[in-house]
Amino acid sequence: MSLEQKRILNTVIPGPKSAELQKRRSAAVSSGVGTMLPAFIEQAHGAILKDVDGNQLIDLGTGIGVVTIGHTNEGVVDAVQKQVAAFTHTLFTVTPYEKYVRAAELLIKHSPGSFAKKAAFFNSGAEAVENAVKIARRATGRHEIAVFDHAYHGRTSLTMAMNFKAHPYATGFGPLPGSVNHAPMSYPFRDPEGLTGEQAAARAITYLEKRVGATQLAALFIEPIQGEAGFIVPAPGFLRTLGAWCKENGIVMVADEVQSGMARTGKWFASQWEEGFEPDLVTVAKGIAGGMPLSGVVGRAEIMDAAHAGGLGGTFGGSPTALAAAVAVMEQFEQGNWLNRATEIGELISTRLNDMKTKFPVIGEVRGVGAMQAVEFIEPGTLNPNQAVSDAMLKHCHSNGVVLLNAGTYSNVIRMLPPLSISDELLHDALDVFEQGLASLS
Numbered sequence: 001m002s003l004e005q006k007r008i009l010n011t012v013i014p015g016p017k018s019a020e021l022q023k024r025r026s027a028a029v030s031s032g033v034g035t036m037l038p039a040f041i042e043q044a045h046g047a048i049l050k051d052v053d054g055n056q057l058i059d060l061g062t063g064i065g066v067v068t069i070g071h072t073n074e075g076v077v078d079a080v081q082k083q084v085a086a087f088t089h090t091l092f093t094v095t096p097y098e099k100y101v102r103a104a105e106l107l108i109k110h111s112p113g114s115f116a117k118k119a120a121f122f123n124s125g126a127e128a129v130e131n132a133v134k135i136a137r138r139a140t141g142r143h144e145i146a147v148f149d150h151a152y153h154g155r156t157s158l159t160m161a162m163n164f165k166a167h168p169y170a171t172g173f174g175p176l177p178g179s180v181n182h183a184p185m186s187y188p189f190r191d192p193e194g195l196t197g198e199q200a201a202a203r204a205i206t207y208l209e210k211r212v213g214a215t216q217l218a219a220l221f222i223e224p225i226q227g228e229a230g231f232i233v234p235a236p237g238f239l240r241t242l243g244a245w246c247k248e249n250g251i252v253m254v255a256d257e258v259q260s261g262m263a264r265t266g267k268w269f270a271s272q273w274e275e276g277f278e279p280d281l282v283t284v285a286k287g288i289a290g291g292m293p294l295s296g297v298v299g300r301a302e303i304m305d306a307a308h309a310g311g312l313g314g315t316f317g318g319s320p321t322a323l324a325a326a327v328a329v330m331e332q333f334e335q336g337n338w339l340n341r342a343t344e345i346g347e348l349i350s351t352r353l354n355d356m357k358t359k360f361p362v363i364g365e366v367r368g369v370g371a372m373q374a375v376e377f378i379e380p381g382t383l384n385p386n387q388a389v390s391d392a393m394l395k396h397c398h399s400n401g402v403v404l405l406n407a408g409t410y411s412n413v414i415r416m417l418p419p420l421s422i423s424d425e426l427l428h429d430a431l432d433v434f435e436q437g438l439a440s441l442s
């Protein structure tokens with residue numbers, strides 16, 4: 001069902017009906033499951049969320065970069081409806097179906113690396129990361145894995161240990177699994193000025209060689225653009241240098257593209273922006289299936305085949321309905337103008353935000369690639385994180401009908417992950433609200 005692509009403020013946000021529902025929610029739902037903006041949604045289309053009080057919000061969050069293709073995209077809705085009516089479950093490892101194979105073929109075709117590849121499907125991003133760990137350990141016969149500062153990989157027991165931030169992800173949930181080693185990231189805004197990607201990679205490599213030993217490492221996990229960290233884009237050369245070191249030392253290089261992948265940055269995968277960088281494995285989830293729960297691991301055939309039959313899988317992994325959606329999404333990315341649109345959206349947002357940076361000294365940096373753009377707030381004239389501004393900006397935007405997300409190790413970043421179906425007009429409207437917020441703060 002379509003919705004007028006327009007921001008409408010009908011009541012305060014959240015309105016009275018949402019407030020009633022929030023009371024029921026508080027009584028029935030675990031407080032461990034948080035809510036950022038308690039406006040209950042009853043319908044969505046394109047870039048608009050309509051809440052139960054009749055407010056229409058501009059969605060620059062897309063459920064954390066999931067509905068990249070836009071809410072209720074017709075091709076996706078149609079594919080899901082047809083699949084649900086045909087069959088919903090057999091379990092691919094019991095009796096298979098074509099959509100699983102077709103989705104694997106599409107991922108193989110568009111993921112980085114010119115070598116022979118294979119794929120496997122799961123339910124969530126964290127599950128894909130866990131499976132990549134299993135596969136890499138089986139392929140190398142080694143135990144240790146490495147991750148980067150500021151990284152986020154999920155909320156399961158193993159991925160909790162792979163995250164940089166203990167709070168809120170791991171507080172009180174230990175003991176955490178061992179054999180997870182954290183290495184220094186390239187964070188150009190906060191690294192010493194002039195540190196190149198190669199130098200930042202050398203710093204990480206020295207650290208890992210001393211702390212762990214290259215021969216002990218099964219895999220190195222990196223988000224080519226860090227998501228929850230606030231869209232940290234490593235300096236050019238960082239990924240390529242790490243990739244070469246992994247190759248020399250028999251370490252499986254895994255790009256966690258759960259947030260940065262699937263057309264988000266204007267290429268199928270963010271890894272493809274760094275020349276000469278070919279990760280052995282790539283994890284995908286979020287944007288792959290237009291909102292249906294699906295994740296996958298794709299990469300070098302000989303590594304993917306290292307796991308024994310029965311070693312990978314799960315009851316719901318690679319559900320036919322989610323895969324039907326994924327095929328519909330990927331076929332549209334292949335045929336349509338989606339990738340270019342991500343680049344155009346990135347240019348529009350970064351032009352507007354960089355203009356705001358000249359007027360508002362609380363903006364320390366505007367960064368990102370394609371439709372993945374963020375603002376890091378600081379105390380003017382310093383590098384000190386300014387969470388107060390970030391919090392106030394979120395509040396301002398949410399009350400004015402623009403859904404944005406916070407991020408960052410210091411919670412001082414606001415990130416934008418709009419659907420690629422958003423119009424320029426709607427983007428400008430959302431950015432006007434953002435700019436008014438900055439003006440009202442200063």
Ligand SMILES: *Cc1c(COP(=O)(O)O)cnc(C)c1O
Nearest residue numbers: 124125126152153154227258259
């Ligand atoms: C969201 C995310 C995950 C975890 O995905 P879930 O589907 O929430 O389990 C893993 N890695 C990255 C980079 C993510 O952004």
